[in-house]
Structures are given as structure tokens and as C-alpha cells.
Amino acid sequence: AQSVTQLGSHVSVSEGALVLLRCNYSSSVPPYLFWYVQYPNQGLQLLLKYTTGATLVKGINGFEAEFKKSETSFHLTKPSAHMSDAAEYFCAVSEVTGGGNKLTFGTGTQLKVEL
Amino acid sequence: NAGVTQTPKFRVLKTGQSMTLLCAQDMNHEYMYWYRQDPGMGLRLIHYSVGEGTTAKGEVPDGYNVSRLKKQNFLLGLESAAPSQTSVYFCASSYSLRGWPGELFFGEGSRLTVL
Numbered sequence: 001a002q003s004v005t006q007l008g009s010h011v012s013v014s015e016g017a018l019v020l021l022r023c024n025y026s027s028s029v030p031p032y033l034f035w036y037v038q039y040p041n042q043g044l045q046l047l048l049k050y051t052t053g054a055t056l057v058k059g060i061n062g063f064e065a066e067f068k069k070s071e072t073s074f075h076l077t078k079p080s081a082h083m084s085d086a087a088e089y090f091c092a093v094s095e096v097t098g099g100g101n102k103l104t105f106g107t108g109t110q111l112k113v114e115l
Numbered sequence: 116n117a118g119v120t121q122t123p124k125f126r127v128l129k130t131g132q133s134m135t136l137l138c139a140q141d142m143n144h145e146y147m148y149w150y151r152q153d154p155g156m157g158l159r160l161i162h163y164s165v166g167e168g169t170t171a172k173g174e175v176p177d178g179y180n181v182s183r184l185k186k187q188n189f190l191l192g193l194e195s196a197a198p199s200q201t202s203v204y205f206c207a208s209s210y211s212l213r214g215w216p217g218e219l220f221f222g223e224g225s226r227l228t229v230l
Contacts, residue, residue, distance in 0.1 A: 009155065043119070043205055043221030044158075090157060101146065101209050101217055102173070105157040 002027040002093045006106035014114050019063075019078040021109045023091030026072065032094040033074040034103065035065055039087045047089075050074060061085070086113045117141050121206050121222035128196045128229045136191040136225050138206030145211035147189040148173075148219065149181060151202040158205065164189055165211075196229045203227075 007022040025031055032051050036044040048059025055067040061084075065076045074091060088110050092103040119140045128134055138147065145166050150158040160173030162181040170181045178200060180192045189208075193200060204225045209217040 004157075041223075043223045044207075044219075045221070046218050049218070101219060102148070102160060102163060103158075103219060104174075105150075105159075107155055107157040 002031070002095055002104050004091050004093050004104055004106035006089075006091050006109050008109055009107065010110045010112065012112040012114060013081045015083055016080050019076070019081045019085065019111065021076040021089050021091075021111065023065075023074045023076065023106060024072050025074060025091070025093045027093055027095070029095065032101075033065075033067060034092040034094065035059065035063070035074075035076050036090045036092060036105075037087050038090065038108075044090060047076070081111075081113045083113050083115075086111055119206055119208055119220050119222035121204075121225045123225060124223065125226050126228070128193075128227065130197060130229060132196050133192070133194050134196065134227075135193075136204055136206075136227075138189045138191070138208075138222060139187055140189075140206075140208040140220070141187065142208060142210070142220065143186070144208035144217075144220070145186075146209045146217070147183065148207045148209075149179070149189065149191045150205045150207065151175065152205060152224070153202050161191065161204075193227075196227075198229045201227060201229045 003026045005024045034049045035047040050067045058064045091106040148163040149161040164170045164183040167186040182190045206222045207219040209219045
């Protein structure tokens with residue numbers, strides 16, 4: 001069975017500082033990994049995904065994540081935080097079968113950006 | 116440019132009442148999903164569908180039923196609501212591409228309170 005662990009339910013950074021949100025996964029097969037963002041009172045939208053190939057994945061809004069198989073990690077980073085980045089972030093792992101793309105989500109990390 | 120639309124967006128029920136949440140997508144996606152989101156628990160898969168006329172159980176199916184009579188619609192039903200079903204419900208859809216994880220597109224959520 002696949003699972004995702006997000007370390008830190010709340011992360012606070014200063015505007016302009018590095019953002020680092022941690023995600024570790026467990027999967028019995030090569031994983032597909034995702035980061036989603038949720039702004040208040042909205043649905044989730046895809047930030048980036050790793051399927052195969054290059055382990056450093058770039059997404060929208062300046063975010064990127066690196067797949068490290070040896071560490072079973074897929075941490076999300078952004079060099080310089082902006083106030084508009086304040087949101088909840090979810091890491092997810094996928095098992096793609098004939099039953100579609102069933103995602104297993106982590107419990108989420110609330111990012112706060114302070115002046 | 117609607118994407119995934121959920122109705123209603125808010126609903127208050129009394130214990131034992133029944134209701135149906137409607138999800139409609141206009142992207143011609145094969146796969147559709149219902150998730151529930153609870154504080155500190157991330158999103159958990161309730162039921163999903165891989166095509167018109169098919170449904171399957173997810174991680175937390177008890178107390179819910181679903182139907183996919185038309186490709187564009189996925190209904191989630193609560194036959195006898197319980198306070199434990201107070202949650203925010205998200206519908207999502209994705210395209211079908213053999214062996215490749217299609218991005219999930221989410222609706223804006225339906226907030227259900229059961230008294």
C-alpha cells in the first residue's frame with residue numbers, strides 16, 4: 001500500500017525566504033508523485049508532478065521538487081517566498097492501474113508567509 | 116470554461132436525513148472521484164469511477180453510495196447522514212491514458228454539516 005508523510009502541519013517563513021515543504025512516500029512500485037496547492041475555500045490545483053525521467057521537476061509559480069529514490073522523498077522548494085504563496089500544500093502519491101489515477105494524499109502543510 | 120462543478124456548495128442536514136451531491140465535468144474525462152477532506156487528515160478517497168456505468172470503493176466508502184449514469188456526471192449519496200460525515204467533499208476528474216497518470220482536476224468543494 002502506498003502512503004505519504006508530510007513533516008510539519010504548519011510552516012512559517014518570511015517573505016523572500018526559502019520555502020521548504022517536506023514529503024516522504026512509501027510505495028511498492030515506482031511512484032508517481034504530485035504536489036497540489038489549495039487556496040482558502042477553493043479546490044486543489046496541481047503544482048507539479050514527477051512521473052519518469054528528470055528527477056528535478058519544475059512547476060508553476062516558481063516551485064520545484066526533487067525526487068530522491070534513495071531517501072524516498074519529494075520535497076517542495078521555492079527560492080523566495082511571496083505573500084501569495086500562503087496556502088495549504090498537499091503531497092500525493094499515485095498508483096496508476098486500470099482503476100484510474102487514485103491519489104493517496106498526505107495530511108497537508110499550511111504555509112504562512114510573514115512580512 | 117467550467118471544468119468540474121459541484122452542487123450544492125453548502126448544505127446542513129439533520130442526522131438521518133438523506134441527500135445527493137452532484138458533480139459535473141465538461142472535459143470528457145473518463146475517470147471521476149469523490150474525496151472527503153477533514154482537518155489533519157488530508158483528502159481520503161470515498162468512491163471512484165473509471166467510466167460510465169461503473170463505480171468502485173475507495174478508502175472510506177461506508178455510508179456513501181455513488182452512481183455514474185452519464186459520463187459527465189458523478190453523484191454521491193448519503194442515505195442516512197451521521198455527524199461523522201460532516202466534512203468538505205471534493206469531486207475530481209482525470210483523463211484516461213494507459214499507464215500514464217493524468218492530472219486530477221478538482222471542483223471547489225461542497226461543505227456538508229450534519230447536526
